[in-house]
Amino acid sequence: MKLAGLRPLAAAVVALAFLAPLAFFFFGALRAPGAAPPPSPELFPRDLSLESFDRVFGLIPFERQFLNSLIVVGFAVPLTVLTASWAGFGITLLGPRARRIAVAASLIVLMVPLAALWVPRFLIFREVGLIGSYVPLIAPALMGTTPFFVLLYYWSYRRLPADVVDAARLEGLGPLAIWRRVGMPLVRPTTFAVAALAFVFHWSNFIEPLLYLTDPDTFTLPLGLGSLGVLGPTDLSVLVAGALLVTIPALIAFALVQRRFLQNTRLAGWLGR
Amino acid sequence: MAGALIRRLSACGFGLALAVSGCGGGSSDGELTLQLFGDAEEATVYEDLLDEYERRTGASIDLINVPDQDAHYAKLSTSFAGGEPPDVFLANFRNFGPYADREALDPVGPRLDADPELEREDFYPQSLQAFTFGGALQCLPQNISSLVTYYNRDLFREAGLAEPPADWTFAQFEMAADRLTVDADGDGAAERYGIGVEPSLVRAAGFVWAAGGEVVDETEDPTRMTLDTPGSRAGLESLIGLREAGWAPTREEAAARPLDERFLDGTLGMFLSSRREVPTFRTIEDFEWDVAPFPAPSSGEPAAVLHSDGYCISRSGDSEAAWDFVRFAAGPDGQAILARGGRTVPSLKVVANSPAFLDDQAPQSARVFLEAIPEIRLLPNAPRWPEVEKAVSLALEQAYYGDATLDETLERIEAETSPLLGTG
Numbered sequence: 001m002k003l004a005g006l007r008p009l010a011a012a013v014v015a016l017a018f019l020a021p022l023a024f025f026f027f028g029a030l031r032a033p034g035a036a037p038p039p040s041p042e043l044f045p046r047d048l049s050l051e052s053f054d055r056v057f058g059l060i061p062f063e064r065q066f067l068n069s070l071i072v073v074g075f076a077v078p079l080t081v082l083t084a085s086w087a088g089f090g091i092t093l094l095g096p097r098a099r100r101i102a103v104a105a106s107l108i109v110l111m112v113p114l115a116a117l118w119v120p121r122f123l124i125f126r127e128v129g130l131i132g133s134y135v136p137l138i139a140p141a142l143m144g145t146t147p148f149f150v151l152l153y154y155w156s157y158r159r160l161p162a163d164v165v166d167a168a169r170l171e172g173l174g175p176l177a178i179w180r181r182v183g184m185p186l187v188r189p190t191t192f193a194v195a196a197l198a199f200v201f202h203w204s205n206f207i208e209p210l211l212y213l214t215d216p217d218t219f220t221l222p223l224g225l226g227s228l229g230v231l232g233p234t235d236l237s238v239l240v241a242g243a244l245l246v247t248i249p250a251l252i253a254f255a256l257v258q259r260r261f262l263q264n265t266r267l268a269g270w271l272g273r
Numbered sequence: 274m275a276g277a278l279i280r281r282l283s284a285c286g287f288g289l290a291l292a293v294s295g296c297g298g299g300s301s302d303g304e305l306t307l308q309l310f311g312d313a314e315e316a317t318v319y320e321d322l323l324d325e326y327e328r329r330t331g332a333s334i335d336l337i338n339v340p341d342q343d344a345h346y347a348k349l350s351t352s353f354a355g356g357e358p359p360d361v362f363l364a365n366f367r368n369f370g371p372y373a374d375r376e377a378l379d380p381v382g383p384r385l386d387a388d389p390e391l392e393r394e395d396f397y398p399q400s401l402q403a404f405t406f407g408g409a410l411q412c413l414p415q416n417i418s419s420l421v422t423y424y425n426r427d428l429f430r431e432a433g434l435a436e437p438p439a440d441w442t443f444a445q446f447e448m449a450a451d452r453l454t455v456d457a458d459g460d461g462a463a464e465r466y467g468i469g470v471e472p473s474l475v476r477a478a479g480f481v482w483a484a485g486g487e488v489v490d491e492t493e494d495p496t497r498m499t500l501d502t503p504g505s506r507a508g509l510e511s512l513i514g515l516r517e518a519g520w521a522p523t524r525e526e527a528a529a530r531p532l533d534e535r536f537l538d539g540t541l542g543m544f545l546s547s548r549r550e551v552p553t554f555r556t557i558e559d560f561e562w563d564v565a566p567f568p569a570p571s572s573g574e575p576a577a578v579l580h581s582d583g584y585c586i587s588r589s590g591d592s593e594a595a596w597d598f599v600r601f602a603a604g605p606d607g608q609a610i611l612a613r614g615g616r617t618v619p620s621l622k623v624v625a626n627s628p629a630f631l632d633d634q635a636p637q638s639a640r641v642f643l644e645a646i647p648e649i650r651l652l653p654n655a656p657r658w659p660e661v662e663k664a665v666s667l668a669l670e671q672a673y674y675g676d677a678t679l680d681e682t683l684e685r686i687e688a689e690t691s692p693l694l695g696t697g
Contacts, residue, residue: 034556035556037534059313059314059316059317060313118347118351119351119354119355122351122352122354122355122357123354123355123356126355126356126357131355131357206344207344207347210339210344210347210348211347211348211351211352214306214335214337214357214359215335216335216336216337216338223339223340224313226339226340226341226344227311227312227313227316227338227340228312228313229312229340229341230311230312230340230341231312231313231314232312232314232533232552232553232556233531233533233534233537233553234537234553234556235314
């Protein structure tokens with residue numbers, strides 16, 4: 001009983017440790033620009049001001065870049081979930097030998113440094129006339145964004161009891177129907193995890209928009225944030241304000257799914273046993 | 274918002290299949306693109322420049338502002354390799370070599386010579402020399418900055434130091450660094466430092482030249498670094514000596530609080546840098562500051578280190594239209610617009626000596642930048658020079674912060690740079 005009473009307290013302490021940086025973040029954005037940043041982080045700035053936010057909107061076309069980022073994420077995240085889950089499920093349906101080859105191939109592809117693909121991808125997308133469009137940013141989602149997401153799905157599907165899939169098969173369901181009606185509902189926590197990670201990946205992607213976008217009107221938020229990041233030290237609060245605005249959608253997305261995510265993890269616990 | 278979204282999507286022809294769509298890049302819509310790097314504040318100055326150009330000619334230009342230098346050159350390399358570079362880009366003279374070497378640039382020299390208004394003689398010759406590669410002027414310089422000493426006038430007064438004279442020497446410079454350093458509690462970590470300097474090659478070059486040394490054997494076509502000659506060594510030793518004497522922040526201190534921030538809050542007496550600090554330092558309200566020349570050696574020639582950026586034109590684009598923009602941007606009106614932003618020292622003599630540069634804003638002694646020009650010396654613009662500089666700067670940092678001896682550092686520099694300079 002006593003221990004149970006301590007639980008909320010312990011939770012509060014842990015939460016506080018994680019909230020402290022967020023608080024510095026929040027109050028840092030409320031500092032007025034124009035002074036050198038304080039030598040050590042200050043929790044409560046002396047003069048609260050929204051001027052840094054005004055400067056963000058004055059210096060970069062924030063709304064347009066925000067919309068552009070939303071477009072990319074709006075396509076890339078659902079596509080990633082779809083293709084990664086298909087691929088992961090597909091691997092579980094292979095024979096043991098083919099499965100090993102597929103997993104090994106995914107791991108090898110995972111190890112290819114992204115920088116090695118910049119120029120080849122540029123050439124390919126230029127050849128089909130798509131440099132400057134969002135297609136080069138979204139195209140990786142057609143292959144699950146990264147093999148890591150495919151493997152994540154594969155490991156989740158592998159934990160499904162074989163008789164569940166066999167039973168579905170005996171019912172006469174094809175692979176796609178098994179994936180949709182049996183597989184996906186049972187690996188929902190993985191779907192949320194992949195969706196969240198894919199969101200963060202595409203939302204914060206800097207290098208690909210930098211390389212493949214040519215029209216400033218199409219630029220995404222990380223590029224705008226980058227140009228706030230190299231402002232002089234007296235404008236640090238402007239960068240923090242911009243970063244805060246960029247982070248808010250991610251926080252909202254997490255707040256929306258976390259309840260279902262945590263709940264499902266508990267319910268889904270039987271799978272692991 | 275939804276309307277804009279739908280318009281954009283239909284314009285870009287999205288679909289699950291990678292259908293070839295009519296959504297091309299900025300260059301395919303017939304507009305010129307200008308790529309440069311700089312912070313958001315700097316970008317607004319360039320937007321003013323482009324607006325003025327559009328007002329005069331009706332031609333609009335897309336500004337691709339890349340946040341930092343590394344990203345700028347990564348994007349340039351990728352787009353050049355992919356065959357779709359920006360029409361015009363801004364490059365430092367120490368970094369355009371790789372592009373000139375691959376003949377990816379349309380040299381501006383012949384166009385400048387044929388121009389009815391601009392003449393070579395209008396520019397400071399050092400800036401033209403900096404962008405000359407393979408015998409041809411490749412890019413048109415827009416600024417000619419150099420290494421100077423920013424100093425806190427209030428701290429000088431407090432320490433009983435006279436303002437640096439126009440011919441101030443290393444001895445006076447070192448005395449000032451010593452007197453400005455304050456370690457009140459005597460714990461070895463000063464509360465205030467006398468001098469801040471980044472231990473990079475572009476800074477070290479000033480010390481090397483002032484001591485009578487050379488950075489490379491041949492500036493135009495370097496085949497080896499010459500930092501190990503007695504004169505060069507003496508220069509490097511005087512740079513390292515600033516840190517050894519405890520007048521400059523340690524590696525940890527400089528990492529915890531960068532030099533420019535220290536200068537801003539009055540805990541750094543002097544700061545060696547180029548013109549680029551001026552817009553930020555103009556926000557200083559708590560004390561007075563000014564610029565002084567880079568100190569002169571007690572014997573020998575004074576030396577200043579060139580910083581210059583130029584407009585380069587890609588060979589693959591519409592060079593004619595690109596030149597029309599470049600001659601405006603690097604011409605008198607374009608340079609005047611940029612000079613008012615505070616960050617540039619104009620490369621055109623007439624603009625540099627006009628109120629557009631010599632206005633009543635800080636620094637009071639802006640003329641220091643112009644008086645240094647006759648003493649300006651150049652680092653090379655060789656094809657692999659950016660790599661050389663990166664390697665040497667990393668090595669020098671070790672020596673400056675006492676993590677390696679000068680001998681070890683010079684050996685490392687020799688080993689790492691000789692393959693890049695073609696003698697390996």
